Amino acid sequence: MRKEDFYGVTTAPVEYIEFFREAVKYQTFHAHNAFFEQCMYQNILVKKYGWPRIPIKQWRCSMAKSLAYAHPQSLDNATQALGAMHQKNKAGRAIMLKLCKPNKNGGWNEDPEDFEKLYQYCIDDVAAEREIDRLLPDLIPQEQTYWFLDQLINQRGISIDTGSVKKALDFIHTYSENLNNIVFEQSGMQLDRVTRRQAVLDWVRSQGIEIPGYTKGDVKTVLEGEIPEAVRIVLGAKLELGKTSVAKYEALRNSVGDDGRIRDTLIYHGATTGRWTGKLFQLQNLPKSSIKNTEQAIALLKNQTLEGFEIFYPDVMGALSSCIRGMIIASEGCELFVGDYNAIEARVLFWLCEEEYGLKQYRDGTDIYVDMAKRIYGGSDISKLQRDLGKRAVLGCGYGMGHVKFAQTCAAQGQPITGDLAERAVKAYRDTYGNVCRGWYAQENAAISVCHTKQSAYCGRIIWKMDSRGTLLCQLPSGRCLAYPNAFLEYVETPWGERKIALHYMAVDSTTKRWGKEHTYGGKIIENITQAIARDLLAAAMLRCESRGFPVIFSVHDEIVADVAEGSKTLQEFEQCLCEVPGWATGAPIRVEGWVGRRYKK
């Protein structure tokens, strides 16, 4: 970049450096997605041009603020949702992207008019960022601390076994090409690959076979029936190649840095409940391994040809999918310390609702799933399968699920049950943990009443209040608030056909990504709060880990992973660190299980 191109100002950069040297002593630096800004500042201005380093703690991020206030992530959508005066300059953004990429002839776009528009885009962006930073409430101090930790973790990155990733991609490409060739032959040259949903469905139906949709379940059901061999082969190929999980190897290859680490994969407060979400190589949905010895599979992946690998693992794609977690490895001279919170949400739910019987069970170490199974089945001799149903009830019925949905959920998880049994399970849960059910109605009523009166109110461990922008706030025991923007009351028709008042608010729809009207009810509110409290416990533990010599590399909702110098720490110290709870959570019955190893696994 020519020096006079810097924001269109022709003053010598040296003056800026002096200005920054002074400013860095006492100023904070604000940006929307400050991680990006930090990368550019550190790697270009500091490393190449000698500007002064800005410590993480002097950065602030309006994207983090927007997410924590249950508003959209992107600057564009956030300014729209807030009705800001300054909106994102979309045309300018298009120019920026154009100037970033080579043109068709491989040269660079150097149109001076485009540069003028680029400068204006930068100015507009700063105006929009300033305005929303002003409109949005600051993070509370505790959350600001968690955001600093988030930035540190995202900069630190995660060590990846890049050699094995490369080998797995070779296997995947060869194997899927072979399989697609077979599909091509078997379909009479009608289908070149099985990922074309509509084309495959049309073809299957043309073969006289009925198929409702193209989900794994739909395909499996059809495969169980009497069908032509060609259809069997094509649908079998769909199941093998339909594992989106294998695409994660591609994601890894595309996002790993030259030093073998992936960075910037966590989004602070990505979910409205405060949970971290993921991007690039999304860590929150890595498939669990379905094979016994993943270490062995990865060793074969390293040393064998595809043909050799296939002898040990005929389900090549399934085996590779099982190896993905193992691509995350400890850094040189380090070990992974991994800790998992046992049934964190069920425990937090009882604590939130002051459900004393459930709390006592967890404190006493009762097998709570067996206890629930006894109540459902009415016997005392509980089989493994019956305990499984008890577990599904304990983990699934805390947020108001009805028996029809419960039966569906069980079937989807491979344990189909009768409607009668589903009814008994739901009733058993509600009878046993009455305070949980009372919590649904209490929180819903409190939220609605505060929305109506605008006066703050306690409800158990929660405080509800309205802020000056009309956002309904749900203050958690940690002091953090969940936000329900533009809250208002309106009638809805319930699933059972009744008309009743419901809490409405604006939100980013998690599937459509659009800003729109939503409404909520007791079970959902309790779920939001429970998930949020579990996240607060996790965040507090991550911070403790960091300060006690367990450098955190990521977390997955109920699990913390640290990359620790070999021999410097014990597992017991780590588990102890995770088990502590902040003062606000005294009495929450937490249990942690940990392990140490060189490769990540589940």
Add this chain to the structure above:
DNA sequence: CGTTCTCGCGCG
């Protein structure tokens, strides 16, 4: 031809 929507997958 590039962007947006929809479906399907996998996790807690």
Add this chain to the structure above:
DNA sequence: AAAGCGCGCGAGAACG
């Protein structure tokens, strides 16, 4: 009494 919830990404299909 009643209604589980929270995510992101890839690929294809639809749209402009």
